[in-house]
Amino acid sequence: MKVSTLLGERFKKAPGDCTIDSHAFMVRGGYIKSVGTGVFSLYQPAKRITKKIENILREEMDRIDGQEVMFPVVMPGSLWQESGRFDSIGSELLRFKDRNGMDMVLGMTHEEAAVQLARDAAGSYTKYPFMIYQIQTKFRDEPRSRGGLIRTREFTMKDAYSFHTSQEDLERYYKIAYRSYERIFTRCGIPQVVAVKSDSGMMGGRVSHEFMLLTDIGEDTIVICPDCGYRSNSEAADSIVHNEPTEIRPLEEVHTPNYKTIEEVCGFLHTNPVNSCKAVLYQRNADDSLVIVFLRGDLEVNETKLRNHIKAEVHAAVVTDNMGICPGFIGPKGLPSNITVVYDESLKTMNSFVAGANKVDYHYVGMNIARDLGEVEFVSVAKAVEGGICPVCGKHSITIKRGIEVGNIFQLGTKYTESMNMQYLDSDNTLKYPIMGCYGIGVGRMMASICEVSHDKFGPIWPITIAPWQVHLCALRTDNEEVRKVADELYAALQRAGVEVIFDDRSISAGVMFSDADLLGVPLRVVVSPRTLERGAVEFSARDKSFSEDLKPEEVVENAKRKIAEMTAALTPED
């Protein structure tokens, strides 16, 4: 490829709406072009990167006995009605009608298609286990796409589905897929990706992990214990708190005129929020019925855990006068009985705390749940906090970090095989539902994530395994006959040797040429110029500045191939 005919302009300045580095570099470097909200076209450099990522995904999926298949992007709504998701998923699923008025959907994930493909083809236990995967376009009508390729509405994804005849076999394969994912991220140059426990969300199923690249611009919050290695998405993280034992005091109503927030009440009563009980109000989306969560005053509600507990979607409550509650003074004692009340475990060991009295301008002090309210069920619905107690090793070691989810794996169980009636005949002559696992990686997000953690102030530094080209050949002063001749010969020689080379043959100033090369982030660079040719040499260097040396032109091919091999080997897993 010659830069003179490469489409995709490189800019000095990024558009003002790029808020993260990877987005800015991918726009400035001529990688992507926005087509609409959350929809992008890719220029040649980005396409070459995603193709390489896809090839790594293909090789690794094939390595764990995957069969590559292809599902349709557009599916009949009736297929999604079989699983129940046509109605259960919100407007993220893009629905439309075909010319005959039939419901259609754009695929946002392909469990239904996978089951549809497999159910007539795997009627005997002898076919199992098997895994099918595809690399294909997904469309999710996200309420809000952002960050360039980090969150888009249309994106390419590798999604895999495995089918098993026992939970044990699923777990065996799940471990293999887990290891396969570690290999994928290592090969793509981001070995620092970590797996965290996750909430299964709408996918159903029990065990699931997300693979997270830790970076401050990440959209997910991750709970980590550096002591024992416990890692969890904060949505799924246990929150364990320790309450100092306090003396048991009698329940007492106190006048707290116009003191409503935890801070105000605790300030007025000269106590700490950890000795108070906070009420957080929600309403079920279905009927707007109230759900009140009580938890220790300094904590916050983990809404994912709340939803999972009450098995309903909720939103922050809009309080009206006829609800029989007084905001600012809500407490566990004396509430109307038609309200769902959830007690967080943080309250379990608290002896004498402050809580609202359900009466305007009054709070209780000295409240004790067991004594004043009787037996209640405590559930964990609080967010984990920095410095909190690790649920595994028990130390006060929890740290909170941000991460980008670059992949995930789920143990789905029989949710889809049952709802879509996929059965096989087992060796004991009985019909059974296969047990499924599913495994996803977003290709474009992976490219953006790699850029996010692998760049300097001039541009991306692509790992050799996914770089758009392996060698960037720069000819400074193409008007110089010798430069032209040496560069042309090197370009041809590198291509003959199977090296992926991009050749900047434009007659432009060195500054522009080097800036463009930095933006293209190709790991190895060869510069041909009159200055070095005077001593019979060309310059050979690395984009990450790890080395720079003079070579004779005839040594370039051999040295480039050696460096490529070394750099690739450094990103190749041992097993």
Place this chain on the structure above:
RNA sequence: CGGGAUGUAGUUCAGUUGGUAGAAUACUUGGUUUGGGACCAAGGGGUCGCUCGUUCGAGUCGAGUCAUCCCGACCA
């Protein structure tokens, strides 16, 4: 769906009390330069998001609408 912001040249942005549409950069041509975003000269390129209104006259004022971005809510 809430809160905020922005829509003017390919890109980044100016545009005064309402009076013929501007710059930088990129692009084209010619010349001079030549190792980290050079210079001179001459060019091409815009229904000022859209609609309606006020006005002799609207990029500018008013109303509406659409779109994009950011923060939330949401999110296999």
